[in-house]
Amino acid sequence: MSAPARRGPARRTQAERREQTIGRIVDATIEALCELGYTRTSVSEIGQRAGVSQGGIFRHFDTRLDIVVAAAAEVAARQLTTFGSLLADTDGSLRTILELTRAATRAPINAAWHELLSAARTDAELRGRMETLITGYYAQIVDLARAQPALAAVPTEVLEPLVLTVIHAFDGEALATVVHPQPELDAVTLDLLEAMLTALLTESPAAN
Amino acid sequence: MSAPARRGPARRTQAERREQTIGRIVDATIEALCELGYTRTSVSEIGQRAGVSQGGIFRHFDTRLDIVVAAAAEVAARQLTTFGSLLADTDGSLRTILELTRAATRAPINAAWHELLSAARTDAELRGRMETLITGYYAQIVDLARAQPALAAVPTEVLEPLVLTVIHAFDGEALATVVHPQPELDAVTLDLLEAMLTALLTESPAAN
DNA sequence: TAACTTAGCGAGGGATCGCTCGCAATAATC
DNA sequence: GATTATTGCGAGCGATCCCTCGCTAAGTTA
Numbered sequence: 001m002s003a004p005a006r007r008g009p010a011r012r013t014q015a016e017r018r019e020q021t022i023g024r025i026v027d028a029t030i031e032a033l034c035e036l037g038y039t040r041t042s043v044s045e046i047g048q049r050a051g052v053s054q055g056g057i058f059r060h061f062d063t064r065l066d067i068v069v070a071a072a073a074e075v076a077a078r079q080l081t082t083f084g085s086l087l088a089d090t091d092g093s094l095r096t097i098l099e100l101t102r103a104a105t106r107a108p109i110n111a112a113w114h115e116l117l118s119a120a121r122t123d124a125e126l127r128g129r130m131e132t133l134i135t136g137y138y139a140q141i142v143d144l145a146r147a148q149p150a151l152a153a154v155p156t157e158v159l160e161p162l163v164l165t166v167i168h169a170f171d172g173e174a175l176a177t178v179v180h181p182q183p184e185l186d187a188v189t190l191d192l193l194e195a196m197l198t199a200l201l202t203e204s205p206a207a208n
Numbered sequence: 209m210s211a212p213a214r215r216g217p218a219r220r221t222q223a224e225r226r227e228q229t230i231g232r233i234v235d236a237t238i239e240a241l242c243e244l245g246y247t248r249t250s251v252s253e254i255g256q257r258a259g260v261s262q263g264g265i266f267r268h269f270d271t272r273l274d275i276v277v278a279a280a281a282e283v284a285a286r287q288l289t290t291f292g293s294l295l296a297d298t299d300g301s302l303r304t305i306l307e308l309t310r311a312a313t314r315a316p317i318n319a320a321w322h323e324l325l326s327a328a329r330t331d332a333e334l335r336g337r338m339e340t341l342i343t344g345y346y347a348q349i350v351d352l353a354r355a356q357p358a359l360a361a362v363p364t365e366v367l368e369p370l371v372l373t374v375i376h377a378f379d380g381e382a383l384a385t386v387v388h389p390q391p392e393l394d395a396v397t398l399d400l401l402e403a404m405l406t407a408l409l410t411e412s413p414a415a416n
Numbered sequence: 417t418a419a420c421t422t423a424g425c426g427a428g429g430g431a432t433c434g435c436t437c438g439c440a441a442t443a444a445t446c
Numbered sequence: 447g448a449t450t451a452t453t454g455c456g457a458g459c460g461a462t463c464c465c466t467c468g469c470t471a472a473g474t475t476a
Contacts, residue, residue: 014422014473021423037330039247043464055466056424064464111329114383118326121319121386122245134388161397165377168384172376175322178329180342182372189369192408199407200400222443222452229453251434263436264454272434 022060022070024050029071033112038119041068069129072116075109076137084144094150095194098166102190105170106177114175138164153201166193230268230278232258237279241320246327249276277337280324283317284345292352302358303402306374310398313378314385322383346372361409374401 012020028049032041043064044054061067083104090096104110117134120127145151145163154162173189220228236257240249251272252262269275291312298304312318325342328335353359353371362370381397 011473017423017472035330037327040330042462044462053425054464055426058465059423062465114326117383117387118322119245121383122243122248127387130387134384138384138388158396158400161393161400164384164390164393165381165397165400168380169373169377170380171383172379173373175325175329175379176342176346176372176376179325179335179338180346185369185372188366189373192366192369192373195411196404196408199411200404220443225442225453247433250432252432261455262434263456266435267453270435 018060021050021052021056025052025057025060025067026071026074029067030075030109030112033068033071033115034108038068038115041115043067065125065129068116068119068126069133071112072130073133075113075116076133078109079104079107079113080137080140080144083141087144087148092148092150094197095190097145097148097150098190098193098197101166102170102173105167105174110171110174114171141167162197166197169193226268229258229260229264233260233265233268233275234279234282237275238283238317238320241276241279241323242316246276246323249323251275273333273337276324276327276334277341279320280338281341283321283324284341286317287312287315287321288345288348288352291349295352295356300356300358302405303398305353305356305358306398306401306405309374310378310381313375313382318379318382322379349375370405374405377401 025046028046029041031049032045036045043057046052046067047054047057050057057067061070083100086100086104087097090100116126116130120130142160142163146156146159151159151163233254236254237249239257240253244253251265254260254275255262255265258265265275269278291308294308294312295305298308324334324338328338350368350371354364354367359367359371
């Protein structure tokens with residue numbers, strides 16, 4: 001009865017404890033950002049969701065800002081990996097790419113990203129902390145697009161604005177959908193985007 | 209010396225006082241939404257900008273929510289009138305329409321609209337109060353587009369998703385620009401949108 | 417086992433939040 | 447001019463915010 005037959009959570013090293021707790025805190029932060037928005041994602045709210053006391057959180061993060069910045073990095077990383085793997089498992093048709101992109105922008109986790117972007121507009125400190133992250137995020141998205149055969153006909157210099165514009169369109173759509181859903185237009189909009197892109201690609205594949 | 213030679217603000221009726229104060233409060237709210245964002249637009253912040261004490265504001269609005277809802281209505285109305293008059297004073301070319309639309313979405317006042325939309329996502333009460341307003345707002349925007357000769361070739365049933373998608377693209381662009389500005393892409397993006405739309409219109413003006 | 421470091425807890429500080437309420441000033445009514 | 451209604455003020459209430467700090471628990475090192 002004195003051997004390692006102990007009840008409660010299994011014995012963990014300090015590094016494991018720390019890593020797991022930080023993981024729970026970041027997960028909880030993303031969750032709260034999605035459900036409650038940026039400002040209502042308070043430290044105590046995060047703590048309740050993560051199963052960590054308010055004070056305990058500050059053992060791993062100096063300020064609330066550090067927490068949300070870590071959450072932002074995690075959101076970007078997850079979006080890139082999930083979107084990348086989804087993209088690899090399908091036919092590379094333009095239609096499929098558009099559908100996956102819309103699904104990614106409407107995913108709950110992307111709402112957390114929107115919250116952070118929106119908050120960064122009026123929060124100079126958050127904006128500064130997110131700048132390089134956002135630059136890398138967009139760059140990797142464009143890289144993913146560049147590897148798609150369906151977009152091979154797009155001139156290099158217009159690929160970036162094209163990809164970003166499509167994403168912006170879906171992002172704006174996702175934001176508007178929450179307050180003003182129009183499910184009957186979803187299919188039409190996707191047809192429209194596909195038609196516009198194919199028309200653009202078949203008309204002047206190299207020039208302009 | 210007893211005649212109406214009185215110093216200070218001119219004599220106003222109660223209706224005038226009320227109307228002017230409410231106007232200053234709404235203006236201050238829009239201003240604060242642009243500069244500080246939704247949650248930092250506190251009642252005392254609004255009061256300072258409007259020159260009204262915190263308690264005085266509650267003579268005209270029962271809750272903070274009522275204030276921001278009034279501001280939302282004012283923003284929508286202003287955007288519609290200014291955009292409509294700008295549109296009437298120019299050639300109705302597709303390029304000009306796109307440029308005006310981008311300018312409207314990047315205007316400071318539109319940031320207030322974005323703040324309200326974003327906040328409405330996680331604030332059920334605000335969302336409920338803004339629903340009809342947003343529906344009417346979008347409907348009037350589509351009506352403006354429907355009156356444009358440059359878009360006469362667009363089939364009626366695809367005009368709405370087309371207009372909304374372009375606006376969403378500009379909205380998303382405006383949001384991203386704050387944290388990740390790419391001024392060198394602005395012109396290219398506009399060229400791209402114009403090319404996509406003209407390609408769509410010239411290719412299949414009636415079918416599909 | 418003893419000494420030490422790290423992880424976690426929760427009460428409390430200082431600040432701000434939305435909102436209430438008694439009071440003063442202005443306008444309307446008699 | 448006297449009375450009443452409206453507008454405006456600002457101290458104060460309860461709640462919540464981020465963060466600090468003294469403390470215990472868990473893991474590490476000797």
